[in-house]
Amino acid sequence: MSEKIKVLYIDDEPNNLISFKASFRLDYQIYTADNTQDALKHLESHPDMRIIFCDQRMPDKTGVEFFEDVRAKYPLPIRILLTGYTDIESVIDAINKSHIYRYVKKPWINEDIVSAIDEGNKFYLANSMLSVKNDILQKAYNELDKFAYSVSHDIRGPLSGIAGAITLASEMNDIGEIKDMLRLMGKSVKKLDEFIMSMHDYYSLKRGELHIADINFDNLITDLKEIYKIYTTTRNIHFETSVHQTEPFRSDELSLKIILNNLLSNAFKYQKRDNSYHMVKLSIDVQNGMATFVVEDNGVGIPEKHIGEIFNLFFRASALDAGTGFGLYNVKDALLKLNGQVHVDSTLGIGSTFTIKIPNK
């Protein structure tokens, strides 16, 4: 273990404190106090204190009373009582009320102290592991709640629209109107499909493992150009790309693609209708073990008050009927896996620039 276990010992007899410190200071980091006030100061300044030994018989209060007080404010350290046989009744009571983890009889022998510290430490680790796991579980539950909430809206929404459209269209005779309806139904189907695809990305990012390999940026760019061809040709959006690479770059291609695809599809989707010149720019620069990706557009931009929220699950900053609320959350998740960072510059009505930095693996 790199750092020594921190142990606090409270006893009103200075000789006991000195001999305790002398016996154990090589193996553990020992703090001592001859009164409960000083002991509380130690706990205050060392929140990572693992084990507390306390003498039962002290002038101002008993060890059991001290542990009762300490437990409320510092529940994590393991509490061990030092006492002679005469106090056995209060010890049993204290153990049963779980004020203390165990007791060591006085005068102590070194082996008992060492074993109490080791056992106590194991118990401490198991407990803290449990609370870490609990936090993770709680987070997963919260996300599941959000999911259930959004799924009923984002999946059922387009479906109920389509169902309504079918009923209506079957009563229509005008072929022009029916075609209008079909176009809008197509849009809803596409939206639903996008939602499901991003849900798939979300899941592969959560559960999938990284496959680290050399990234060929020229191939990547060719793929991306193919995907966005429909925008560049039908909507007349200029797509500029550049790669500057001085060394090989290793990373997980799937995560990289999820990041770039989401940023680019946003850049293509959130264009300004009344602009005469539409552009999306992607530049990739690899040097000194770091890849920098810049995705720039001259689209609608993001309102300043929403920039802090855009990476949240199911958050949408635009009323344009295009987003799923998944994309940038997936970007953030993928970056977390690759130890990457993102920086956003955006001005409403002028455009957005996302700068991504990912270290070589």
Add this chain to the structure above:
Amino acid sequence: MKFSFIVIDDSELDCYIAEKLINHTGKSAGFKSFIDAASALEHISKQQPDGDKAVILLDIMMPVMNGFDFLESFITMPAQVQQQFLIIAITSSMNKTDIARIKNYEAVKGVIDKPVTINAVSAIISQEGLEWD
């Protein structure tokens, strides 16, 4: 009496369906739809009271300004503006908390599950003691 209709829904398809449904009744005095609640709010605030009532079909879950945000602004408007409108909430979310919360607004006269039907709309209108013909 005849009503005009305002639909506020971020789904273009749902707006279109509502328009067709309502026009098809032949009992509509006008129709307008908005895919964002902010523009709808602006439009409503500029309406001059003329004694006619308008029915607002309001989607609950929308990005940027949702149905709740819309209502919070709506209830701060002058009473004579508010009185011109009858608000019906529409939803696809089936979320009980949302539905209970939206029903709490006095301005909201009913909640309809999507897809919207004319029967559901006219049931709420007549439940308000109004005649739609």
